[in-house]
Amino acid sequence: MQPRPTVTRFPVERLSDDDGDIEARRERFLSKEALRELLRRYPVEFVVADVGTPLKRVEVRKCYEFWKSEAEAHIVDDPNSGFRLEDFPGDYAYVASEWSGQIQTPIVLLEKHH
Secondary structure: OOOOOOOOOOOOOOOEEOOOEEOOOEEEEEEHHHHHHHHHOOOOEEEOOOOOEEOOEOOOHHHHHHHHHHHHHOOOOOOHHHHHHHOOOOOOHEEEEEEEEOOOOOEEEEEEEE
């Protein structure tokens, strides 16, 4: 087991865990509505990226709880159009993206801006 690397910048280019790199790639950025639709179809694994810390994985069984209690109010609808942190509770926001590859459960990366 190797130490998890610290997030140094956005956008995150690769995902890793305690066992090394995860074979997955970014498919698309997600608006709040697109993420809701994804969650209606099946559970996802949230991964939170915050500069200066290692990636934080949220257990799949806790994805709906995490969505309602933390993520939903902070999702940026269109990261390409710009956004203002003061428009979000607590002055932070997540840019969400869907990742796929050699994984069983879809991964949603949340890049935390504050």
